[in-house]
Amino acid sequence: MAFDRGLVDWTIEACEPMGGVSMRHMMGCAMLYLDGMVFGLVDENDIWFKADATSNAMWDEAGCERFTFTMRDGSTESLNYRRGPADVYDDADAMREWAAVALAASQRAPKKKKPKAKKRQPAR
Numbered sequence: 001m002a003f004d005r006g007l008v009d010w011t012i013e014a015c016e017p018m019g020g021v022s023m024r025h026m027m028g029c030a031m032l033y034l035d036g037m038v039f040g041l042v043d044e045n046d047i048w049f050k051a052d053a054t055s056n057a058m059w060d061e062a063g064c065e066r067f068t069f070t071m072r073d074g075s076t077e078s079l080n081y082r083r084g085p086a087d088v089y090d091d092a093d094a095m096r097e098w099a100a101v102a103l104a105a106s107q108r109a110p111k112k113k114k115p116k117a118k119k120r121q122p123a124r
Helices: 005-018 056-061 092-108
Strands: 021-026 029-034 037-042 047-050 066-070 076-083
Touching: 005 021, 005 029, 005 037, 005 092, 037 092, 047 092
Parallel strands: none
Antiparallel strands: 021 029, 029 037, 037 047, 047 076, 066 076
């Protein structure tokens, strides 16, 4: 799976007034970060924004489907991401509006704890 580099560039440009947007490759997609907080991902065709229980009603009202994928065993899984509404692809204001909703979801997410470092055993 590859991602749409043009869509990544458009998102970075449109969201620039919000802060520093960066990208990391992850499983064939481009994960998007705004000042270090994940807010979306881009696949080969679409941008998917981070969602949560608080923002799901907004995404549902806008008709934005959930990110789903098929596992090797044929089962379907979904992640807390929603496909961006049609206007985000050509309207910078819409892109920033929905990116802000996604960023808020990211900020509400529980912080992941770093694993404790194992103590080294003294050499014998």
